[in-house]
Amino acid sequence: MTNRLSPFLIATMILGFAFLYAPIASVVIYSFNASRLVAVWAGFSFQWYGALFENEAIGRATLISFEVAVIAATGALILGTLVAHALARYRRFAGRTLFAAMATAPLVMPEIITGLSLLLLFVALEQATGWPLGRGILTIAIAHITLGIAFVAVIVEARLSAFDRSLEEAALDLGARPMVVFFVITLPLIAPALAAGWLLAFTLSFDDLVIASFTAGPASTTLPMVIFSSVRLGVSPQINALATLFLIAVTAIVLAANRLLRVR
Amino acid sequence: MxxxxxxxxxxxxxxxxxxxxxxxxxxxxxxxxxxxxxxxxxxxxxxxxxxxxxxxxxxxxxxDPLYWKAYLGAIRYAAIATIVTLLAGYPLAYGIARTPARWRALLLMLVILPFWTSFLIRVYAWIGLLKENGIVNHALLSLGLIDAPLQLINNDFSVILGLVYAYLPFMVLPLYAQLEKLDPVLNEAAADLGARPIRAFRQVTLPLSLPGVAAGVLLVFIPAVGEFVIPDLLGGPNTLMIGKILWDEFFTNHxxxxxxxxxxxxxxxxxxxxxxxxxxxxxxx
Known part of the structure; x- marks a missing residue:
């Protein structure tokens, strides 16, 4: 489009970005506040970070969240790539409409519905077959894989549809077997999308409160669950410090993913 | 097969x-x-x-009228938030689409970044800003603009604000994707034919961007209807949304x-x- 920007548009953009970033900035700034009161600035201090590192509940929950997110992202990557491949390459197969609907619905499905329905499934399954035995990291991970599949599939399908298929066809014509074509031609071409998809699935899992609350067991409290229960009790400077660390980690991940997706 | x-x-x-x-x-x-x-x-x-x-x-x-109110309340909150998000997100997306190409990637990333950032923490941030002895009230009081703290949280205002804030990127991205595809030649042609910018926008840009509007509206409205975290943390006792009622029914009443x-x-x-x-x-x- 043209590069004419009216003053109105410039003003909206400044306001829009200020709106998006002001709350985040306030959390970061007040995480260094020496005072316990949120709105009163009493000098610069690292004390809340110190308190945070001594908080065992948060340390334990971080490890659990990390474990769940790695399993969930890896599972979602494998299944989501298969979904993307099926949708991008196979125009017709039995039940394709249902398949496509199930693969994309979690993108917008309210988390509370996904969470409750999966919990009821786990309970019914356990009653009927004895598996899964109780709830914990495994059940949260299964729930997050199901959510992540949709996001990985969208990213990978876009990449699969964008590149020149004649590369794959040429390799097939030259006698390469389909598996070889996939690993030698297709995989390197979609690798950036795979990395971005994994990172997105990881972040979604690491950040999820609602689905995890339904599918977690007593010994598998995740980091968002700890944050939520402490937020419900009121704003605490320790949570500000935790949020700041969280933001730094996520920003680093997004910058990495962005680089990956832009490399052509 | x-x-x-x-x-x-x-x-x-x-x-x-x-x-x-x-x-x-x-x-x-x-x-x-x-x-x-x-x-x-x-x-x-x-x-x-x-x-x-x-x-x-x-x-x-x-x-029980509670459930009816929660059902209709969720639709009302989600609908208002969707409209506000559209009104705020459209000029933002339009502005980004008209920014010189070398800045566009950066601006777009600035829109996406909050979406990747913890949803819970972004909602939590508003508590610190809006509560009675929070940052906004503190600033207004010390500037002498108000005499007593304003009630900014645990009401309809804070719920709508939270929804708009959380879902704005979902509106901006599909709108941008649609607006970016439009050829500026179309607007130039409209101008050559004597249309003023407002008319060119209304008769050319707006109709062509409608698929983006539809996608943005759905991406905001659907998850907003089922929202739990925002009404729970930013809403008050009168905030009835179906997602919150469902949560309480399950976790509190079993x-x-x-x-x-x-x-x-x-x-x-x-x-x-x-x-x-x-x-x-x-x-x-």
Whole structure:
């Protein structure tokens, strides 16, 4: 489009970005506040970070969240790539409409519905077959894989549809077997999308409160669950410090993913 | 269908059937059961050699005005938030699409970044800003603009604000994707034919951007209807939204059959917009 920007548009953009970033900035700034009161600035201090590192509940929950997110992202990557491949390459197969609907619905499905329905499934399954035995990291991970599949599939399908298929066809014509074509031609071409998809699935899992609350067991409290229960009790400077660390980690991940997706 | 193809499709298909479709059937089943003081807390579907289902959970939802208010409340909050998000997001997306190309990637990333950032923490940030002795009230008081702290949180205002804030990126991205595709030549042609900028926008840009508007509206409205975290943290005792009621029914009252019936009710509400969403996604491919 043209590069004419009216003053109105410039003003909206400044306001829009200020709106998006002001709350985040306030959390970061007040995480260094020496005072316990949120709105009163009493000098610069690292004390809340110190308190945070001594908080065992948060340390334990971080490890659990990390474990769940790695399993969930890896599972979602494998299944989501298969979904993307099926949708991008196979125009017709039995039940394709249902398949496509199930693969994309979690993108917008309210988390509370996904969470409750999966919990009821786990309970019914356990009653009927004895598996899964109780709830914990495994059940949260299964729930997050199901959510992540949709996001990985969208990213990978876009990449699969964008590149020149004649590369794959040429390799097939030259006698390469389909598996070889996939690993030698297709995989390197979609690798950036795979990395971005994994990172997105990881972040979604690491950040999820609602689905995890339904599918977690007593010994598998995740980091968002700890944050939520402490937020419900009121704003605490320790949570500000935790949020700041969280933001730094996520920003680093997004910058990495962005680089990956832009490399052509 | 050859074997390899079958392998590629069958594994994710089986996963999605088991962990996405079957759970809804179980929700439907439990919504037709009685609450019971057993583990799990509902009566079995088959007992004493017969099918035992009941519509009492649905009758209960219909008879208690709380659920009606929560149902309509969720639609009202989500609709208002969607409109505000559209009004704020459209000029933002339009501005980004008109920014010189070398800045566009940066601005776009600035829109995406909050979406990746913890949802919970972004909602939490507003508590610190809006509460009675929070940052906004503190600033207004020390500037002398107000004499007493304003009630900014635990009301309709803070819920709408939270929804708009959380879902703004979902509106901006599809709008941007649509607006970026438009050829500026179209606007130049309209100008050459004597249309003033406002008219060119109304008759050329706006109609051509409608698919983006539709996608943005659905991406905001559907998850906003089922929102739990925002009404719970930013809302007050009068904030009735179906997602929050469902949560309380399940975690506080341990009434699984009523929670299941509420889920079915929410799915019925969302079936239509989700159907539109499917059609929109298919149209793009």
């Amino acid at each position: 050859n074997v390899r193809r079958f392998g590629v499709v069958a594994l994710p298909y089986a996963w999605l059937l088991l962990f996405f479709l079957v759970p809804f059937l179980i929700v439907l089943k439990i919504s037709l059961a009685h609450q019971a003081f057993t583990i799990p807390p509902y009566t079995p579907l088959f007992a004493d050699g017969g099918l035992r289902i009941t519509g009492e959970n649905y009758l209960f939802l219909l008879s 009434d699984w059959p009523t929670a299941a019936a509420l889920t079915v009710a929410m799915l019925l509400l969302l079936a239509l917009p989700m159907g539109f969403m499917r059609r929109l996604l298919r149209g793009d491919a």
